[in-house]
Amino acid sequence: MPQSEGGYVSLPAMNGNGSAIYQSTTEPQAASPNSVFKSVRRAFGQAIKSSPGESEELVRMERPVVIVGGGTSIYFRDRDKTGKTLNTKMPSAPTHTAEEAHLLGTMPVDPMDDIELRSVQLQFPNARGxxxxxxxxxxxxxxxxxxxxxxxxxxxxxxxxxxxxxxxxxxxxxxxxxxxxxxxxxxxxxxxxxxxxxxxxxxxxxxxxxxxxxxxxxxxxxxxxxxxxxxxxxxxxxxxxxxxxxxxxxxxxxxxxxxxxxxxxxxxxxxxxxxxxxxxxxxxxxxxxxxxxxxxxxxxxxxxxxxxxxxxxxxxxxxxxxxxxxxxxxxxxxxxxxxxxxxxxxxxxxxxxxxxxxxxxxxxxxxxxxxxxxxxxxxxxxxxxxxxxxxxxxxxxxxxxxxxxxxxxxxxxxxxxxxxxxxEGYAVGTLQKLARKMSAASRSSSTQIELCVQ
The missing domain is CATH 3.40.50.1820 (Alpha/Beta hydrolase fold, catalytic domain)
Structure with a gap:
């Protein structure tokens, strides 16, 4: 990778070993300390097709990177734009990850409101009790x-x-x-x-x-x-x-x-x-x-x-x-x-x-x-x-x-x-009202027919 874009250089030998054997573990140049995270951020952005803000949120929530080489563990913590180390402690209860936010859109994660359940009413309960x-x-x-x-x-x-x-x-x-x-x-x-x-x-x-x-x-x-x-x-x-x-x-x-x-x-x-x-x-x-x-x-x-x-x-x-x-x-x-x-x-x-x-x-x-x-x-x-x-x-x-x-x-x-x-003549109330309406409608229609015939 070109040096202008944050290329990689070989690490020096560890523990006084004079051999300049190339180690598999690499470190970004001091001139661009956050180039590795930019590359990771671009990779995540292309994978989930998310916005830059979401990629940054995902990177901030990742655990510290552990690099092992030559029998010695080297820890790199997140840095801000000025190169200072950030506090990368894992939050105790994250709301959601960037991928979940991308999939769910702007859907709120609050508990579902029960307003619809409160509006349900049973008019004729059929309980035997x-x-x-x-x-x-x-x-x-x-x-x-x-x-x-x-x-x-x-x-x-x-x-x-x-x-x-x-x-x-x-x-x-x-x-x-x-x-x-x-x-x-x-x-x-x-x-x-x-x-x-x-x-x-x-x-x-x-x-x-x-x-x-x-x-x-x-x-x-x-x-x-x-x-x-x-x-x-x-x-x-x-x-x-x-x-x-x-x-x-x-x-x-x-x-x-x-x-x-x-x-x-x-x-x-x-x-x-x-x-x-x-x-x-x-x-x-x-x-x-x-x-x-x-x-x-x-x-x-x-x-x-x-x-x-x-x-x-x-x-x-x-x-x-x-x-x-x-x-x-x-x-x-x-x-x-x-x-x-x-x-x-x-x-x-x-x-x-x-x-x-x-x-x-x-x-x-x-x-x-x-x-x-x-x-x-x-x-x-x-x-x-x-x-x-x-x-x-x-x-x-x-x-x-x-x-x-x-x-x-x-x-x-x-x-x-x-x-x-x-x-048998027992049913009253609504049945009789319905019968009267039907008989009145039939009488009015018959009257109109007689007037038309005359």
Whole structure:
């Protein structure tokens, strides 16, 4: 390299050695002490294509150069433009290197501000615990013991009475559905009374050994105490599984107290041999061994059908944990035993007085919407139940890609329930306002057409 540009010269021999052997270590000339650093600075600048200021920042942050030659270590420290040695101690916490600054540009390295996270608001929380906070808890005395009733909404509004299925209670069965946004908007015009079977509520103590669990007909008769206590003259029934059977019994025995029914996976016949055998073993295991894996598998099949993990793994795990930890096995065994010993509802589509028909067989007189899931194991039972209803005031609906309709397809069920109530004249408020706007728009358009024709 030319001398004018800071070339290199051979170092003299070290430790008195007279030989002038050329050493591999070199030193810049005294006339240009910072020529080496200029060369390094240019090399870094070309490598990272950074500005001269960034290269200088990088060089200042490098460690002291150590040059070894002839068995002696020579340290060179950074010098300023006048040749004075600079303090080259490594900073304890550098903000960023020149290369990082070049890659990141002018992006600040301060911690990310959480202003966007603070602006996020959840308008309709779907947490299952929210229904517990929104409900008023009551214990109702009946002739067959106390039952738990949770009240959600304004008691001056029309009443909806719900009843749950096996292994569940009002919170685990209806919390997700009634916290769905469509249902929250619709229930501003109703008051919901969640009825729980004896001993099936969350954290219920074990029923006494001498306690005689009510039959299905007696469970239906307990609803009379609920209506009498709250002064309800007519209610809308909303039941699932075993709860749907109980509400159907109550509506059949008290047709003047039920204005409409929405029943999901309702069974209207007595239990068959296979169901009776499986459920008898389940009840025995629940009494003797507690919640076994076989009982959990049967309950999962009862609610979700086959292969539920392929549809919603998280939902299945949540219900398995509920069956393992949140259910009293002894109380559930009593409820299952009452369900498998149910009798037939004795419903018939044929009007009374028809030759060959049973004299006591009548069908439900109120409007009924009979719903099931396409993957549910109770599809055939709902078809049988639909064949016993009056086709003029009943409808059967099968919702695709689900078995537990309330959890897997809440939007479709909420829309069907809303239209059912609207058809029966129960839905008010926004639905009526929308209908009036549509009718007013149609009348105005027809008036304009008549004027144009004239």
């Amino acid at each position: 929210s229904i517990l906070e929104a409900c008023e808890q009551r214990r109702m005395p009946t002739d067959k013991g106390d039952i738990h009733v949770a009240i959600q909404g304004d008691t001056s509004k029309p009443a909806i009475v719900t009843y749950h299925d096996l292994g569940l209670n009002y919170a685990t069965s209806f919390a997700g559905f009634f916290n769905y946004p469509v249902m929250r908007g619709l229930l501003e015009n109703f008051c919901v009374y969640h009825v729980t079977a004896p001993g099936q509520e969350e954290g219920a103590p074990t029923l006494p050994e001498d306690y005689v669990y009510p039959t299905m007909d007696e469970l239906a008769a307990q609803l009379l105490f609920v209506l009498s206590h709250f002064g309800l003259k007519s209610v809308i029934g909303f039941g699932v599984g075993a709860g749907a059977n109980i509400l159907a019994r109550f509506a059949h025995a008290n047709p003047d107290k039920v204005g409409a029914l929405c029943l999901i996976n309702c069974v209207s016949t007595q239990s068959g041999w296979i169901e009776w055998g499986y459920q008898s073993f389940n009840a025995r295991f629940l009494r003797t061994k507690g919640m076994t894996q076989g009982v959990i598998d049967y309950l999962m099949w009862h609610h979700f059908g086959r292969n539920p993990e392929e549809r919603n793994h998280d939902l299945v795990q949540m219900y398995k944990q509920h069956f393992e930890r949140g259910v009293n096995p002894t109380n559930l065994a009593m409820f299952i035993n009452a369900y498998i010993h149910r009798n037939d509802l004795h419903l018939a589509r044929t009007p009374p007085g028809t030759p060959g028909a049973e004299t006591a067989a009548t069908t439900l007189k109120m409007p009924v919407i009979n719903i099931t899931g396409s993957l549910s194991p109770h599809v055939e039972d709902t078809v049988t139940f639909n064949g016993r209803l009056d086709p003029t005031n009943s409808s059967w609906m099968k919702i695709s890609d689900c078995a537990m309709v309330l959890e897997e397809q809440p939007a479709k069920l909420a829309e069907a329930f809303r239209l059912f109530l609207q058809g």
